Amino acid sequence: MVYIFILITLFIAELLYFKVADRFNIIDKPNQRSSHTKVTLRGGGIIFYIGIVLYFVISGFNYPWFFWGLTLMTLISFLDDIFTLSNKVRLIIHFISVSLMSYQLDVFTMPWYYLLLTFVIVVGVINSYNFMDGINGITACYSLVISGLLTLVNQKVNFVDQDLLLYTILGLIVFTFFNFRTNAKCFAGDVGSVAIAYILLFVLGLLILKTGNLIYILFLVIYGIDTVWTIIERVLRRENIFKAHRSHLYQILGNEAGVNKLLVSFLYAFSQFGIGLMIIMVSERDLNTQIYFAVIILIGLSVVYLIFKRYLTKKYLK
Numbered sequence: 001m002v003y004i005f006i007l008i009t010l011f012i013a014e015l016l017y018f019k020v021a022d023r024f025n026i027i028d029k030p031n032q033r034s035s036h037t038k039v040t041l042r043g044g045g046i047i048f049y050i051g052i053v054l055y056f057v058i059s060g061f062n063y064p065w066f067f068w069g070l071t072l073m074t075l076i077s078f079l080d081d082i083f084t085l086s087n088k089v090r091l092i093i094h095f096i097s098v099s100l101m102s103y104q105l106d107v108f109t110m111p112w113y114y115l116l117l118t119f120v121i122v123v124g125v126i127n128s129y130n131f132m133d134g135i136n137g138i139t140a141c142y143s144l145v146i147s148g149l150l151t152l153v154n155q156k157v158n159f160v161d162q163d164l165l166l167y168t169i170l171g172l173i174v175f176t177f178f179n180f181r182t183n184a185k186c187f188a189g190d191v192g193s194v195a196i197a198y199i200l201l202f203v204l205g206l207l208i209l210k211t212g213n214l215i216y217i218l219f220l221v222i223y224g225i226d227t228v229w230t231i232i233e234r235v236l237r238r239e240n241i242f243k244a245h246r247s248h249l250y251q252i253l254g255n256e257a258g259v260n261k262l263l264v265s266f267l268y269a270f271s272q273f274g275i276g277l278m279i280i281m282v283s284e285r286d287l288n289t290q291i292y293f294a295v296i297i298l299i300g301l302s303v304v305y306l307i308f309k310r311y312l313t314k315k316y317l318k
Helices: 002-023 046-058 064-082 087-104 112-132 138-157 162-179 189-211 214-236 249-256 261-282 287-316
Strands: none
Touching: 002 046, 002 162, 046 064, 046 162, 046 189, 064 087, 064 189, 087 112, 087 189, 112 138, 112 189, 112 214, 138 162, 138 189, 138 214, 138 261, 162 189, 189 214, 214 249, 214 261, 214 287, 249 261, 249 287, 261 287
């Protein structure tokens, strides 16, 4: 009954946000770089943060440093959705937020290179999540899969309060209801993509630190492959990697190739789910097996990605 009440509360909160967004004109207007053709409300992903606020209060203020880091990250991203903030301001807030997450994870008590690695991974994944939030349903589906995989592992390992994951999933369900449509009611916005990335990275960090097993980082491998290779391609073309574009594989599939965007989002999530189940099985094997598995997955996905993307590029972009 508690979860049903939370779900209803989140639905109401999202509807109230729609009124605020409509009142203050918080919208996404389509342009030549967009994958949508209609004016759509932006920032619907704020529901992820609202879900964590409810969890934080009901749990008796569990994981406080994580919560305040998420609050700062959400606030600066929401302002960035409304205004255009300077990179310097965003960088400072991101640094503070990642520091708060690291403190919650007790990374400051570890050797300095653990802290450096945490900053690189967190900042990289958050930006990747932001880059990949370009078509209807992709952030919702992919995040639901990762949350589900983490929930499965948590039943065995017990590395995080299960309610943190369940409240996150409830927020994702609400957002999916409004976003996983041919004509989406809302987009996640920076506030949504950044917030959900921060939440999932915190939980993933707890899992890796509890088990000492880095194989779980491959829960993000589909996004990682598309992001890293797209950046490499754009750097080789001497493009500004921070400028809006439509160079990701999912964008080419959904826009130039004309594949149904919801199907593309589903396939990305489904692929990650299948790999995630294999990761869970391999995580119980010895280190050498895990390394071989990781290498095969990374090389195999890269080869398939590059061949398929080259074929689509030649057919639809040249």
